[in-house]
Amino acid sequence: MTWWEVVVILLAGAWAGTINTVVGSGTLVTFPVLVALGYPPVTATTSNAIGLAPGTISGVIGYRRELAGQRDRVLRFAGFSAAGAVGGTVLLLALPEAAFETIVPWLIGLAVILVIIQPKVSGWVLRSGGGRASHGGLMAVALILLIGVYGGYFTAAQGVLLMGVLGILVHDSLQRLNAVKNVLTAVVNVVAGLVYAFYAPVSWPVIGLLAVSSMLGGYLGAVVGRRLPPAVLRATIVVIGLAAIVNFLWA
Structure with a gap:
C-alpha cells in the first residue's frame, strides 16, 4: 500500500x-474507493463493514442526548437489527454478489419516496391515533429486520432505508429518529463485522485506516447533524439517496 493510497482511504473513511x-x-x-484501488468486491465489502463500525459507534455517542428516553425502543429494534445482520452475512458468504445487489437501487428508491412523503403520512398517523405517539409495531420491526439483512450483506444506504421506515412508522422528531438510526446501523456493522472477521476475506490494514478516520468523521457528523433543522436533514437524506441510486445504476 503506497502513501497516497493511505491518504485516499483515510479521507474516504472520514467522509463516510x-x-x-x-x-x-x-x-x-x-466501497468504490477500495474497489478502484484493486481490492476484490467481497474483501472491500467485508473490510468496509468492520472499518466503519467505530465511526457508527462514535456517531451514537455524539447523539446521546437525542437517545434520552428511548431505551426500550432502541433495545427492541436493536435485537431485530442484529438478527437481520447475521442473516445478511450468511447471504454474502453463500450467494453470488450480483444476486442481492440487483435490487439495491429499488430499495434505495423506495426509501427516498418514504422520506419525501414522511411528513404528511406521519401527520395522518398522529391525527388518526388521537394525538398519541406511534412506536411502530409488527410492520416496523419486520422492516427493520429486513434492513438488517440488507445491511449485513451490503451496508450502503441502510441509514436512508431506516430513516424512511422510522419516519413513517414511528412518530417522533427527526433528530431523535436519526439517533435511533445511528444505533441500529452501529449494531448491524458490529455484528456483521464480527462474523466477517472470522469467516470472510478481509484486509486488516484497510480496516485500521477506516476505523481511525471513520471514528473522527462519525463525531464530526454528530456535531453537524444535530444542528440541522428537520427540513434540511430531510433534504440531505433525499439527495444522498438519489446519489446512491445514480451510483448503483452507473456501476
Missing part, C-alpha cells in the same frame, strides 16, 4: 463516517 452519522450511505464512498 460523517455522512453515516448524518443520514447513512457512507459505504457509497468507501
Whole structure:
C-alpha cells in the first residue's frame, strides 16, 4: 500500500463516517474507493463493514442526548437489527454478489419516496391515533429486520432505508429518529463485522485506516447533524439517496 493510497482511504473513511452519522450511505464512498484501488468486491465489502463500525459507534455517542428516553425502543429494534445482520452475512458468504445487489437501487428508491412523503403520512398517523405517539409495531420491526439483512450483506444506504421506515412508522422528531438510526446501523456493522472477521476475506490494514478516520468523521457528523433543522436533514437524506441510486445504476 503506497502513501497516497493511505491518504485516499483515510479521507474516504472520514467522509463516510460523517455522512453515516448524518443520514447513512457512507459505504457509497468507501466501497468504490477500495474497489478502484484493486481490492476484490467481497474483501472491500467485508473490510468496509468492520472499518466503519467505530465511526457508527462514535456517531451514537455524539447523539446521546437525542437517545434520552428511548431505551426500550432502541433495545427492541436493536435485537431485530442484529438478527437481520447475521442473516445478511450468511447471504454474502453463500450467494453470488450480483444476486442481492440487483435490487439495491429499488430499495434505495423506495426509501427516498418514504422520506419525501414522511411528513404528511406521519401527520395522518398522529391525527388518526388521537394525538398519541406511534412506536411502530409488527410492520416496523419486520422492516427493520429486513434492513438488517440488507445491511449485513451490503451496508450502503441502510441509514436512508431506516430513516424512511422510522419516519413513517414511528412518530417522533427527526433528530431523535436519526439517533435511533445511528444505533441500529452501529449494531448491524458490529455484528456483521464480527462474523466477517472470522469467516470472510478481509484486509486488516484497510480496516485500521477506516476505523481511525471513520471514528473522527462519525463525531464530526454528530456535531453537524444535530444542528440541522428537520427540513434540511430531510433534504440531505433525499439527495444522498438519489446519489446512491445514480451510483448503483452507473456501476
